[in-house]
Amino acid sequence: MAQYIEQPLTLYSRWPKPLAVLVDWLTTTDHKKIGIMYLLYSLLMAIVGGAMAGMIRSQLAVPDNTLLRPELYNEILTLHGTIMIFFVAMPALAGFGNYLVPILIGARDMAFPRLNAFSFWLLVPSGLLMLASLFVEGGAAAAGWTSYTPLASKQYMATPGVDMWIFSLHLAGLSSILGAVNFIVTTLNMRAPGMRLMEMPLFVWAWFVTATLILVAIPVLSGALTMLLTDRLLGTNFFKISEGGDPLLWQHLFWFFGHPEVYIVILPSFGIISHVLAAFAHKRIFGYPGMVIAIAAIGIVGYLVWAHHMFTTGLSTLSLILFSAFSMVIAIPTGVKVWSWLATIWGGTIRFTTPMKFALGFIALFILGGMGGIFLANAAVDFSLHDTYFVVGHFHYVFAGGTVVALLAATYFWFPKMTGRFLSEKLGTWVFWLFFSGVLLSFLVMHFLGILGMPRRVYTYRPEFTSLNQLVTAGYVLQLLAGLLLLFDIFRTLLKPKQDLPPDPWGINEVQKTLDWATSSPPPPYNFERTPTPDQWRYEPKEQAA
Amino acid sequence: MLRKPAWAAFVIGLLMTSGCRFADPESTTTWLFDPATPIAEEVRQNFWYTASLIAPFLILAEALLLYAIFRFRNRAGRKPAAFHENVKLEVFWTLVPAITLVMIAVPSFRLVHKITHVPADTELEVQVFGHQFFWRYEYPEYGITLSDEPLVLPANKKVALTFSSVDVIHSWWVPAFGFKQDANPGRVATRWVQVKPGYYKGQCAELCGALHGVMWIEVVALPEEAFREWVRARKRGEAPSIEELRAMLSGPQVAKQED
Numbered sequence: 001m002a003q004y005i006e007q008p009l010t011l012y013s014r015w016p017k018p019l020a021v022l023v024d025w026l027t028t029t030d031h032k033k034i035g036i037m038y039l040l041y042s043l044l045m046a047i048v049g050g051a052m053a054g055m056i057r058s059q060l061a062v063p064d065n066t067l068l069r070p071e072l073y074n075e076i077l078t079l080h081g082t083i084m085i086f087f088v089a090m091p092a093l094a095g096f097g098n099y100l101v102p103i104l105i106g107a108r109d110m111a112f113p114r115l116n117a118f119s120f121w122l123l124v125p126s127g128l129l130m131l132a133s134l135f136v137e138g139g140a141a142a143a144g145w146t147s148y149t150p151l152a153s154k155q156y157m158a159t160p161g162v163d164m165w166i167f168s169l170h171l172a173g174l175s176s177i178l179g180a181v182n183f184i185v186t187t188l189n190m191r192a193p194g195m196r197l198m199e200m201p202l203f204v205w206a207w208f209v210t211a212t213l214i215l216v217a218i219p220v221l222s223g224a225l226t227m228l229l230t231d232r233l234l235g236t237n238f239f240k241i242s243e244g245g246d247p248l249l250w251q252h253l254f255w256f257f258g259h260p261e262v263y264i265v266i267l268p269s270f271g272i273i274s275h276v277l278a279a280f281a282h283k284r285i286f287g288y289p290g291m292v293i294a295i296a297a298i299g300i301v302g303y304l305v306w307a308h309h310m311f312t313t314g315l316s317t318l319s320l321i322l323f324s325a326f327s328m329v330i331a332i333p334t335g336v337k338v339w340s341w342l343a344t345i346w347g348g349t350i351r352f353t354t355p356m357k358f359a360l361g362f363i364a365l366f367i368l369g370g371m372g373g374i375f376l377a378n379a380a381v382d383f384s385l386h387d388t389y390f391v392v393g394h395f396h397y398v399f400a401g402g403t404v405v406a407l408l409a410a411t412y413f414w415f416p417k418m419t420g421r422f423l424s425e426k427l428g429t430w431v432f433w434l435f436f437s438g439v440l441l442s443f444l445v446m447h448f449l450g451i452l453g454m455p456r457r458v459y460t461y462r463p464e465f466t467s468l469n470q471l472v473t474a475g476y477v478l479q480l481l482a483g484l485l486l487l488f489d490i491f492r493t494l495l496k497p498k499q500d501l502p503p504d505p506w507g508i509n510e511v512q513k514t515l516d517w518a519t520s521s522p523p524p525p526y527n528f529e530r531t532p533t534p535d536q537w538r539y540e541p542k543e544q545a546a
Numbered sequence: 547m548l549r550k551p552a553w554a555a556f557v558i559g560l561l562m563t564s565g566c567r568f569a570d571p572e573s574t575t576t577w578l579f580d581p582a583t584p585i586a587e588e589v590r591q592n593f594w595y596t597a598s599l600i601a602p603f604l605i606l607a608e609a610l611l612l613y614a615i616f617r618f619r620n621r622a623g624r625k626p627a628a629f630h631e632n633v634k635l636e637v638f639w640t641l642v643p644a645i646t647l648v649m650i651a652v653p654s655f656r657l658v659h660k661i662t663h664v665p666a667d668t669e670l671e672v673q674v675f676g677h678q679f680f681w682r683y684e685y686p687e688y689g690i691t692l693s694d695e696p697l698v699l700p701a702n703k704k705v706a707l708t709f710s711s712v713d714v715i716h717s718w719w720v721p722a723f724g725f726k727q728d729a730n731p732g733r734v735a736t737r738w739v740q741v742k743p744g745y746y747k748g749q750c751a752e753l754c755g756a757l758h759g760v761m762w763i764e765v766v767a768l769p770e771e772a773f774r775e776w777v778r779a780r781k782r783g784e785a786p787s788i789e790e791l792r793a794m795l796s797g798p799q800v801a802k803q804e805d
């Protein structure tokens with residue numbers, strides 16, 4: 001049973017084994033294999049995006065550096081942002097979501113397995129388009145991941161790289177939308193008999209809310225991208241000022257997608273953290289209903305804050321005040337989550353495994369990121385902080401210190417479940433401390449840089465910012481070492497023979513009672529030999545309705 | 547032991563931020579340390595006010611985390627607690643932050659109003675235009691145009707600045723003035739300043755193309771007499787350099803010697 005990953009289905013059994021395995025993976029509709037492919041895709045793209053971060057930090061290691069041409073620097077910063085969001089964070093979360101959601105709700109697979117495979121494979125041409133755009137004449141898109149017009153219009157950026165960027169995001173967006181449909185239907189229809197919505201593990205709730213966010217936000221992005229594309233290629237004038245268009249329309253549409261987007265990459269991370277903390281504190285998650293409400297509240301209020309990215313564009317005072325107020329409201333449910341996590345580990349018996357280290361590190365960094373967010377939500381102060389390195393520091397705290405750290409926690413946590421092998425705890429400790437201190441250093445210093453007057457997206461800076469920028473670069477080196485060590489450990493472990501692990505290799509499910517630890521490691525095809533029964537996930541028997 | 551890197555980074559950061567303020571008098575002046583306008587003064591106050599209100603939450607949360615990490619280790623014989631809800635506690639930690647946020651919001655919104663409302667008694671209008679990759683300043687009153695030159699303002703006077711762009715979106719940012727304003731093509735936004743005498747640096751804050759990183763801004767706010775002298779000099783067709791302008795900060799004698 002545990003051998004099934006290497007055992008292709010009978011269809012290809014008469015073929016030579018390597019070919020059979022390859023064709024099986026290429027044609028699979030199994031949510032677990034698709035999930036693993038998502039994760040590998042994300043890992044590959046993380047190498048590319050991380051290398052781009054390295055180019056950025058090398059360029060900024062000294063002022064007036066001539067390592068990258070200004071044009072190339074802008075292309076790299078654009079692709080770094082785009083790749084890290086669309087091709088690293090989202091596929092990685094989709095990978096864990098795909099693998100875990102059906103298992104956590106006791107289902108055999110996603111609701112639409114074939115659509116699921118299609119969602120994944122869409123990312124391949126999407127990623128190839130994005131990377132290939134670097135090599136076309138004129139270079140890749142260079143207007144930042146936000147691609148503001150008129151800079152991204154034909155007039156100022158004639159390169160086909162921008163069109164490739166648009167097509168690539170169209171494909172990635174379609175992939176996300178189809179995936180979201182799948183998650184919503186799966187969650188609503190595929191739960192094991194007797195599992196109520198308020199009995200679903202938090203990771204499932206988080207992904208469910210995320211999927212609704214994707215379903216509303218990404219089509220808006222696709223629409224805006226289409227408008228930009230027709231402006232560029234067909235001569236429409238949605239954003240062209242001389243013809244009555246308006247560049248601010250792009251910003252409103254983009255951020256109507258863009259702000260929910262940042263919750264799309266943080267909500268599933270919240271789910272992951274909840275699972276890991278409870279597991280290794282040996283307690284149940286504190287305040288489950290409050291946690292569910294908080295996730296939903298963040299999702300809903302997340303639609304009402306998009307213009308806080310546009311405080312300095314010349315919005316009316318009333319708009320400034322309303323969007324500032326809604327942005328501050330976000331802090332309340334987010335705070336509820338942090339307090340509940342602290343209450344979860346309070347009084348527990350904490351085992352400092354690698355995933356637990358990452359989960360605790362997540363809380364430490366996420367609190368810092370959130371506090372920076374309150375300064376930015378405060379419109380009066382944001383007039384000075386907007387578009388500076390303070391913002392870059394803030395979103396990297398919640399993106400690298402939040403999402404990426406949560407993904408690392410998930411990787412270490414579910415690796416034995418997915419592969420039947422443990423990653424090294426010894427190396428994991430190194431990975432954690434290197435990454436944690438690197439993130440802490442780089443992005444804390446960025447906050448200072450922003451306050452002292454260094455704007456974002458510049459390829460050089462005034463000499464007074466040199467020493468602080470070198471600290472940021474030093475922090476990058478620490479993160480890079482962590483990444484290399486993790487890659488080494490993953491591939492080394494995968495080459496080792498499988499260990500014979502029990503269903504609950506961490507020994508946590510007595511308290512947790514989630515279904516991922518109630519099936520073998522790795523799970524068999526269709527996940528469960530028998531349909532899970534309520535006693536496997538219910539803490540206390542409830543009276544059956546007559 | 548646990549958060550050593552954090553403290554080290556924090557202390558180094560503090561040392562360096564203070565270091566680069568005092569080591570180099572030519573550093574960019576900022577709203578946080580050297581506010582040059584009434585708005586920047588208030589932004590600084592509002593920043594510290596906000597920081598003082600959220601610091602307890604930051605310290606409390608991180609301290610609880612650290613305490614839990616050290617106090618609730620898995621030791622032989624310890625049994626984990628079993629509680630997993632406490633409605634009173636949950637209501638409390640929802641309400642207290644909410645009240646705090648209201649306390650942050652009220653003065654903040656007043657200040658937003660102050661930033662965005664140009665007073666009626668401005669004495670001069672300067673039009674700011676973003677170009678790839680320099681700034682152009684127009685003084686309609688004097689018929690003066692400054693292209694890729696330092697902006698010269700009368701110190702301590704309320705000046706209305708209008709922002710627009712001829713190509714892509716730029717953002718005019720002098721940190722010491724406590725605000726930035728996007729210069730959007732096809733739109734005009736108005737802000738106001740009342741600058742202490744001095745020399746200020748800034749740069750474009752909105753990605754505007756290849757040379758966005760070197761789209762510098764320099765502002766010299768001259769005392770009244772010196773400013774008038776500068777206007778006369780411009781009308782005579784002279785273009786005082788940044789060194790001459792900064793010399794005029796200590797009085798108009800430089801220009802007078804030529805008479």
